[in-house]
Amino acid sequence: MEEDLQILSRSKGGNITAVLIEDFKSLEKISRNVKSIVIIGGGFLGSELACALGRRARDTDLEVIQIYPEKGNMGKILPEYLSNWTTEKVRKEGVNVMANTVVKSAKYQDKKVILKLKDGQTVKTDHVVAAVGLEPSVELAKSARLEVDSDLGGFRVNAELQARSNIWVAGDAACFYDLKLGRRRVEHHDHAVVSGRLAGENMTGASKPYWHQSMFWSDLGPDVGYEAIGIVDSSLPTVGVFAKGTAKDTPKAVTQESGTGIRSESETEEIATSVSVSAGAAASARPPQEGEDYGKGVIFYLREKVVVGILLWNIFNRMPIARKVIKDGEEHDDLNEIAKLFNIHED
The missing domain is CATH 3.30.390.30 (FAD/NAD-linked reductase, C-terminal dimerisation domain)
Structure with missing residues (x-):
């Protein structure tokens, strides 16, 4: 599934879109002109989009389908009882939620995106949004011989976000040591902003440790x-x-x-x-x-x-x-x- 979804998110043609800022703007227009949209992913972005598009579907003929492998929406974050409640809320918004479902492959044929699911089902739709997260880019580590964390991914850095002399790493690519919670890698906006500023300061000799709880x-x-x-x-x-x-x-x-x-x-x-x-x-x-x-x-x-x-x-x-x-x-x-x-x- 992961390999197939990477292809989806990188595609620039056909009717397949990764949700970047410009894609979000175009998605708003697309949603008014198609009959069906599939959202792959049950995390933050996938669930937010599902609710928003589901509300629009109440007043139109738009079909909104959400597909993800977890048992419920935001199943990796919320306790099970709250994930179950949230899933029912998304359904009430007008979304056809397909939980415990994995996309095996995708192709574009006859002006439709055809998704083949692991259980043998086939879903045909006009448009697919792949909201499946990311993997940090660590190609630099190979040539620079930097350390990559084998469990969490990303560049291992010290308390000052330094990977090696004259090399600092911030944002979701940094695997840092949290003094309270242990070694972590965080993929959220607040962390990217604060760690980025600190890395910049430390490049100028500030030598400040990263302590922020994002x-x-x-x-x-x-x-x-x-x-x-x-x-x-x-x-x-x-x-x-x-x-x-x-x-x-x-x-x-x-x-x-x-x-x-x-x-x-x-x-x-x-x-x-x-x-x-x-x-x-x-x-x-x-x-x-x-x-x-x-x-x-x-x-x-x-x-x-x-x-x-x-x-x-x-x-x-x-x-x-x-x-x-x-x-x-x-x-x-x-x-x-x-x-x-x-x-x-x-x-």
Whole structure:
């Protein structure tokens, strides 16, 4: 599948597109003139596009199909119960979700893209969006004899993002050592911006270590959004604490309140020096219930009793608090108490 999808994403002809900025603009036009679009990928980009196109399909004859190998949308990130809930939300947006499905091959024939699936099914469509992630380019390592991390990929660098004398690496190509979370390679915008700036400073002799805990965020339409930080991996044990959401607990409401098109300002916020707990939080804090409509909440990702990742579900601009929890690196016996720091029960 990976080899076939690389061909899809690199193709410049036919009706196959990788979603770069210019491709996104053209996709908006294409979606108004075709009958069918297939999105390959169930991660951030694939799920965001599926929701957006699904909403458009409500008022048109457009068929939107989403294909991915995981059990549910964002299955590598969200705990299973929340991934299942999210998958049903995407379906309600008008998307034909084909989970647990792998694309074996693709060809262009008779003005259609024909996808052959691993289980033998065939899907014909007018347009394919390959939203399948990336692999870091490490060709330079061969000629320069730089070290590549065999587990995470990317160039291994020291605390100052230096691979070798006079060579620095930033962004998703850098495999760096996180003082709190161990060696990592991060593929998010916040990390690329901050690590890029630091690498540039260190090229001029600053000799500064990289300590930033980068965050990422994603929206599934105007009603559901989340921010996350640290190691957010569904294979880890998680504890979630949720509360009933209100009309203001949505990406749309946050954007309208700020008066800008930016949903979050937390990429550049520092670590919180102090935190406060809202009144009445203790009585309502509880883990999620089966079948619950998850309004808003906080999910902790754990290694033993230490929080190594935090995902804020429909809770915005609390990232300084999340950074402090991870920075402290303490063991916690009752995560309901830590959840109170995020004031998720405030009106």
